[in-house]
Amino acid sequence: MQHGKYRFIAGFLAVPLGLYSVFVIWPFLQTFFYSFTNWTGLSPEFEYVGFQNFELLWDDTVFRHALRNNIVLLIGLPVLTVFIALLFAFLLNVGGSGAGVRSIRGHGSYKLAFFLPQVLSVPVIALVWLAIFRSTPDGLANSALGAFGLGPYGWLADPAMALYCLLWVLIWGSVGFYLVLFNAAISSVPRDLFEAAFIDGAGRASTFFRVTMPLLWDTIQTSWVYLAILALDGYALVLIMTIGPGNPDSSTQVMALQIAQAGFENGKAGYASAMGVVMFLLTLVVAATLLRLTRRERIEY
Amino acid sequence: MATTTHDERMKGQGAGGPSGDTKRQGSRSLGDVSVNTAAHFVLIVWSVIVVVPFVWALLASVKTTDEIFTEPWSLPGEAQWSNFESAWNWEDGFGQYLLNTIIVVSGGVVLTMLLGSMVAYVLARYTFPGNRVVFYLFAAGMMFPVFLAIVPLFFVVDRLGMLSTYHGLILVYVAYSLPFTVFFMHAFFRTLPTSVAEAALIDGASHSGVFFRVMMPMAKPGLLSIGIFNVLGQWNQFVLPQFLSPDRPMLAQAIASLLSNQRYRADWGTVFGFLTLAMIPVIVVYLIFYRQIQSGLTSGTLK
Numbered sequence: 001m002q003h004g005k006y007r008f009i010a011g012f013l014a015v016p017l018g019l020y021s022v023f024v025i026w027p028f029l030q031t032f033f034y035s036f037t038n039w040t041g042l043s044p045e046f047e048y049v050g051f052q053n054f055e056l057l058w059d060d061t062v063f064r065h066a067l068r069n070n071i072v073l074l075i076g077l078p079v080l081t082v083f084i085a086l087l088f089a090f091l092l093n094v095g096g097s098g099a100g101v102r103s104i105r106g107h108g109s110y111k112l113a114f115f116l117p118q119v120l121s122v123p124v125i126a127l128v129w130l131a132i133f134r135s136t137p138d139g140l141a142n143s144a145l146g147a148f149g150l151g152p153y154g155w156l157a158d159p160a161m162a163l164y165c166l167l168w169v170l171i172w173g174s175v176g177f178y179l180v181l182f183n184a185a186i187s188s189v190p191r192d193l194f195e196a197a198f199i200d201g202a203g204r205a206s207t208f209f210r211v212t213m214p215l216l217w218d219t220i221q222t223s224w225v226y227l228a229i230l231a232l233d234g235y236a237l238v239l240i241m242t243i244g245p246g247n248p249d250s251s252t253q254v255m256a257l258q259i260a261q262a263g264f265e266n267g268k269a270g271y272a273s274a275m276g277v278v279m280f281l282l283t284l285v286v287a288a289t290l291l292r293l294t295r296r297e298r299i300e301y
Numbered sequence: 302m303a304t305t306t307h308d309e310r311m312k313g314q315g316a317g318g319p320s321g322d323t324k325r326q327g328s329r330s331l332g333d334v335s336v337n338t339a340a341h342f343v344l345i346v347w348s349v350i351v352v353v354p355f356v357w358a359l360l361a362s363v364k365t366t367d368e369i370f371t372e373p374w375s376l377p378g379e380a381q382w383s384n385f386e387s388a389w390n391w392e393d394g395f396g397q398y399l400l401n402t403i404i405v406v407s408g409g410v411v412l413t414m415l416l417g418s419m420v421a422y423v424l425a426r427y428t429f430p431g432n433r434v435v436f437y438l439f440a441a442g443m444m445f446p447v448f449l450a451i452v453p454l455f456f457v458v459d460r461l462g463m464l465s466t467y468h469g470l471i472l473v474y475v476a477y478s479l480p481f482t483v484f485f486m487h488a489f490f491r492t493l494p495t496s497v498a499e500a501a502l503i504d505g506a507s508h509s510g511v512f513f514r515v516m517m518p519m520a521k522p523g524l525l526s527i528g529i530f531n532v533l534g535q536w537n538q539f540v541l542p543q544f545l546s547p548d549r550p551m552l553a554q555a556i557a558s559l560l561s562n563q564r565y566r567a568d569w570g571t572v573f574g575f576l577t578l579a580m581i582p583v584i585v586v587y588l589i590f591y592r593q594i595q596s597g598l599t600s601g602t603l604k
Contacts, residue, residue: 008508023476030453121537263452
């Protein structure tokens with residue numbers, strides 16, 4: 001019986017673990033190994049160069065731009081997305097008319113609309129927004145704002161705006177998912193809790209900050225992590241939407257694009273691996289910071 | 302309470318209306334009405350911001366390039382159905398890209414579900430040395446961006462002779478989908494009662510027999526959720542095929558390369574025609590199954 005059990009376990013784990021090792025764990029480990037070499041990726045030969053790649057990275061101004069931009073996205077995307085999604089979830093659940101706490105009419109249709117970007121691929125979304133953000137006065141965004149006497153703006157062609165256009169598209173695409181996520185979490189909270197707060201004279205705003213947010217803390221914490229991972233990517237958006245890609249003036253460079261260019265276009269696989277290591281360290285820092293910042297007592301209900 | 306200045310900035314409307322109303326709550330009933338109105342207002346504005354770009358893209362697919370950009374808000378003068386024809390015949394042809402995607406995603410999802418459930422089941426239901434190690438090994442895979450390892454991954458796939466092959470891409474998709482699938486199904490198997498499986502074992506069923514005949518049928522709701530998650534995730538996958546399957550592009554890749562191809566030739570009618578062909582099936586499926594899709598995509602994250 002015991003013998004059969006272990007054979008069964010080994011049999012079930014062998015194939016998936018093998019695949020996972022070859023295509024995930026092994027490349028990840030190799031990134032660390034190659035980051036200390038001058039491997040081009042074009043030929044099998046390479047030499048160990050110690051920390052040379054990392055020293056070069058330190059002086060690489062384009063990479064610094066990329067790092068800085070990733071950090072802007074890392075802060076902006078989770079904060080704004082979670083805030084907007086929470087607010088919408090709150091409006092959906094408590095914004096209904098009538099006495100007490102009611103969910104709003106048309107609840108389902110709002111969710112249906114908001115969630116739509118989530119099911120479409122990044123290239124689809126990038127292309128649509130690329131067309132909207134045309135810098136000519138008759139571009140969609142410019143002509144819409146022009147009706148209010150604003151603009152025209154350069155959008156993706158303006159170094160001061162381009163990164164924020166990308167941030168906007170990321171937020172626009174993410175809010176629906178997190179809204180539905182938070183909404184599911186709110187609906188699992190007993191309604192009495194909101195009713196009680198309401199009867200005690202708490203306004204909607206204080207109900208939101210004092211009751212809803214603490215109860216959702218676990219879900220919010222998970223969301224930070226997923227949004228942070230999303231903010232570290234950004235490759236497809238930058239590739240499709242920006243001039244260059246990564247320009248104007250390196251204002252939309254991101255680490256993912258730098259890795260792809262160094263590793264696949266410029267024959268600097270070792271250097272690209274060093275960037276991968278920096279990305280790894282950044283991920284660890286972000287994860288540790290998030291866990292610290294969001295650590296709270298779990299509330300049971 | 303800044304009521305998402307973002308959407309208002311986008312629409313160029315003043316922030317006075319909604320935020321002012323939410324703050325003031327004079328008499329309760331009056332306050333209630335205005336809160337309700339403000340809530341609807343904010344939610345409608347965001348719905349418009351989400352939906353209008355897609356509607357606009359659908360309309361653009363039957364316009365000429367000139368109309369798309371010089372009269373962005375007008376309806377097409379005469380519907381340019383030829384946009385769909387040129388989109389359908391672009392390069393390998395839309396049908397070929399669609400077929401590539403269908404083959405890889407169906408292979409990828411079936412294998413992901415099977416292998417992922419096997420790992421999750423073993424980890425959730427059996428104690429053995431190394432159980433925790435294997436679990437954390439998979440869990441760690443959810444934490445790190447693919448880009449961290451994309452360069453070595455390319456060379457691994459290259460050395461195996463699997464670049465631009467269906468089976469190569471399927472195996473890579475499976476490997477990168479396993480972490481979340483294992484994590485999700487692990488939690489799911491833990492919630493299932495043990496008594497049925499124990500009874501089956503006493504009756505002489507083998508361990509794998511119990512898994513396939515007892516546990517998998519019981520796990521159907523979980524399999525459905527994570528299945529939807531994987532179908533959408535793999536269907537929309539862009540980064541992996543972009544580097545690993547350059548000569549046999551998937552739909553998402555084709556959109557990107559069509560764009561970089563047409564950007565300066567300026568045949569945006571074809572671009573939007575292709576986009577629409579790619580988008581419509583997904584939107585139709587979403588409209589039919591949106592409840593299952595929404596809960597499938599979010600339930601895993603809630604665990």
